[in-house]
Amino acid sequence: xxxxxxxxxxxxxxxxxxxxxxxxxxxxxxxxxxxxxxxxxxxxxxxxxxxxxxxxxxxxxxxxxxxxxxxxxxxxxxxxxxxxxxxxxxxxxxxxxxxxxxxxxxxxxxxxxxx
Amino acid sequence: xxxxxxxxxxxxxxxxxxxxxxxxxxxxxxxxxxxxxxxxxxxxxxxxxxxxxxxxxxxxxxxxxxxxxxxxxxxxxxxxxxxxxxxxxxxxxxxxxxxxxxxxxxxxxxxxx
Numbered sequence: 702x703x704x705x706x707x708x709x710x711x712x713x714x715x716x717x718x719x720x721x722x723x724x725x726x727x728x729x730x731x732x733x734x735x736x737x738x739x740x741x742x743x744x745x746x747x748x749x750x751x752x753x754x755x756x757x758x759x760x761x762x763x764x765x766x767x768x769x770x771x772x773x774x775x776x777x778x779x780x781x782x783x784x785x786x787x788x789x790x791x792x793x794x795x796x797x798x799x800x801x802x803x804x805x806x807x808x809x810x811x812x813x814x815x816x
Numbered sequence: 817x818x819x820x821x822x823x824x825x826x827x828x829x830x831x832x833x834x835x836x837x838x839x840x841x842x843x844x845x846x847x848x849x850x851x852x853x854x855x856x857x858x859x860x861x862x863x864x865x866x867x868x869x870x871x872x873x874x875x876x877x878x879x880x881x882x883x884x885x886x887x888x889x890x891x892x893x894x895x896x897x898x899x900x901x902x903x904x905x906x907x908x909x910x911x912x913x914x915x916x917x918x919x920x921x922x923x924x925x926x927x928x929x
Contacts, residue, residue: 705859732915741825743905743921744860751915759916791859795915804850805917807859 704728705808707792713814720779722811724792733775734793734805735759735767744791750775751797782815789813819843820908822920830928835893837923839906842887846908850917851880851891854903863904864891893925901927 708723726733734749736759746759750769764786768776775794779786792808821840829835839849847868852860866873866880866889873880879892893900903924907917 736919741921743820743822744907744919746916746918749916760918793859797915804862804865807861809859810857 705792705794705806707790707808707811709811710809711812713816714779714782716783716815718779718782718815720782720813720815722777722779722790722792722813724775724777724808725773726775726792726794726806727773728794728796728806729772730794730806731772731797732795733769734795735765735775735777736791736793737761737788738791738810739788747777747790779813782813784815787813787815818921819846820906820918820920822904822906822923824923825921826924826926828926828928829896831898832895835891835896835900835925835927837891837893837904837906837925839889839891839920840887841889841908843908843910843918844887845910846918847911848909849880849882849889850907850909851878852905852907852919854905854922860905896927898927898929901925 705726735747736744745761748767750756766778790811793805795805850865851863853863854860864875864878866882882889903922905922906920
């Protein structure tokens with residue numbers, strides 16, 4: 702079974718702090734994603750990465766950056782946390798190619814509260 | 817601009833009856849559609865998918881219907897069970913194998929025993 706692990710389930714940070722959300726997948730997937738989930742807005746893509754050191758902006762990249770130094774690890778960075786970044790953050794991974802279709806596997810989520 | 821819309825934020829259905837969840841999309845380039853299910857404090861899990869070359873796909877109690885001319889898809893669950901209570905997201909991509917998915921806003925389904 703694919704396992705996507707988000708190291709921090711619940712975090713409380715202060716406005717202006719730098720925040721790191723870490724994600725590791727164990728299935729050698731090429732693609733990794735960061736989404737955030739907000740009531741009434743669904744899941745919105747922040748960034749994704751299709752290979753080590755490669756990244757592409759999603760729909761709402763402002764205020765975020767990412768790092769992918771190793772294939773299995775994808776980090777989301779909030780350079781200076783703000784209260785409007787309080788949300789549930791979901792990491793996901795997917796293998797490239799038609800064989801796996803478009804099945805994305807999600808982690809359990811990280812609840813971030815910025816005060 | 818919400819390209820994938822789920823206009824019903826919530827739905828309550830009696831146990832044993834049929835649950836119908838709806839999803840509309842605006843981008844005519846979308847060609848592959850999926851449904852995900854999410855329990856509280858867990859990540860979404862894949863449920864069922866459909867390609868635009870089909871208008872129906874079944875998997876046990878779950879059936880997805882696609883009306884491409886109306887840009888509309890629906891998920892039917894029959895019979896509904898208490899364990900089906902969750903938030904359901906539809907998602908779309910321009911083609912099968914595309915790495916990016918666009919998700920809808922979600923519908924919270926509650927099954928009443």
